[in-house]
Amino acid sequence: MRKLLVGMMLILSGPTLAQEAPGKVLEAAVNQVIRPGMSAFAEKAGVLEGSVAALCSDPSAEGLETAHDAFADAAIAYGHVEFIRIGPLMEDNRAERLLFFPDRKGIGLRQVQAILANEDASAADVASLRGKSVAVQGFGALEFVLHGTGFEALTGAEGQFRCQYGAAIATNISDIADELAFAWQQENGIAAHLMQPAPEYDDYRTPTEALEEIVGLVSHGLEATRDTRINPFIAKADAAPKPKLALFWRSGLTMAMIRANLEGMRRFIDQSGVARNVAEKDKGLDNSIAFEFSNANRALDLVTSPVEQAVEDPKQVQALHYLVLVTGSLQAQVGEQLSAALGLSVGFSSLDGD
């Protein structure tokens, strides 16, 4: 009986519900996903900093392996929150400083190689490294240091400069991760604006604006994962595969990073409950989105080889092409269907910039 009454109230209170619901969704998005995600990244980045420093003071094969593992953990932790392109991640070029990708002209690679070849001491000091090109101070540069040509030197004394440069990058990543976590933990900063929008804030003045922002984050995040992390390296009708356009092909973390991106967005939808805060007729949407994310995961499971081999194996190629489709369909579910179900502005001239 009680259940029935609640059900009836939900139906009767449709419009009020729409005004009350966003608060909980926004609070869960911040407190259950964004804040813990940023803190987890800061923690893993701290471990990375420590492990590279340890490698430098005592170079060894084991130390290098530990640093490799710490790199993977920190990159994946960033992969979980990378789509949260608002607030502190968009200030001071933090997103680009953490991961300058794609580096279409290979500028970053050349700069990193030049630093290593010239043993540029200013790059081994975090304060001066921070003032250099965004391409030489984040995950892309550190991947080359730890996995690129000549990385074996890190197990001995001859890799001293390379290691010190890597340690400076790891410290920089850790510093930026701390800044992100700190900014999101602030009681009166972006977290408060997003959870409790108010007319006097520049960024989020109403719950609708905040809701539009978080739904947009996922919609744009899905598009970015597809367009920059999957599509560029797979074969097209008129072009061969280009595995070296894949992010992190040197460390073999290409697919792990795509998985981390999708997992971060899946969790965000699920734990914020945003797709459950809709009218009865749209209640199926939450399940459809979850179903599509699990389809994506199944496709990811099929891509088991390093990316250079995966793009030549018909089964894995098929899974990669399927991932392109499924991220597109997820984007439509979130950006169009969920937006419409939430009563957000979905007029197509405002879906994305032009």
Add this chain to the structure above:
Amino acid sequence: MFASSVQTASGRYGAVLLGERGDVIASIDLPDRGHDITVSREAGRGVVFARQPGTFAVVFDPAGREAPVTLTSVEGRHFFGHGVFSPNGNLLYATESDFEAAQGIIGIYDASDGYGRVGEFPTYGTGPHEMLLMPDGIHFVVANGGIETHPDYGRAELNLQTMDPSVVFIDRRDGSLMGQLRLDAGLHQLSIRHMAIDARSRVWFGCQYKGAPSDSPQLVGYASMDGAIELIELPPETLADLRNYVGSVAVSTDGNRVAVSSPEGNLLVAIDVEGRRPVLVETLRSGCGLAADDKGFVATSGEGEMVGIAGASREPQHFPFLFDNHMLRIDA
């Protein structure tokens, strides 16, 4: 008449011609999403450009006597959504991108001979967007939005940390650069995208901000061929309502007011060009398209609405299609 790119109820893309009373005179199918339209009475043709980065432009006959012709972008170039005809209608110019070099291009097409591509000029910047012909008929003004994209990466913005937007004046006769104007260095993430020219030949522009949403830079300004460039001060509440995004800019028939729109903020603002302040602020959900209409402006929305504002006597109308970002007025 008016013309706009649209999306139909079934999700297909096209363009429509509307009469003065909003009656649909003609519609054209497009292979993908269109963007702006330009028309030349001299050439007797209009052109719909693909949304950037796009591979087609469709030439149509506003009178409907001849079937539309589709132009395809040449290798290494993509259409970027806007273009103009030469004063005599013999040449068509389109904003394009040389995406390997990340350089803006003006593609030149021979309208008198089947629209073959006969040359190109640089735009002296990256990510060109709207281009207009100055009233002297000799110079173009081009908004270099500053954003690098590449077909390998969809619409991903590849250079947010090094964006360098500018307004450039280019000599139509030889492509030479007459002047390049930039805003303050601190505003390098303020992408200059859409423009309209007022009664004193000043180029009013609207910007889209790519930095942190909590920043609120001014978004509307003007540039002139004598080298001035300046943002005007919109009141804080109006600026906040624009949500760091101006989607289109239009000038009134008398050239004394400009209107800007924000589909992100559902806002339309008409500005007195001499007083440099808003004279009207109105909301329209997903409103973006703007064109001069008798004493005011007509505005269209991504939800299929068409309304008159700022003195335009026009009943609101709803259409069974969604208007794209731009509306063009075609004088009979």
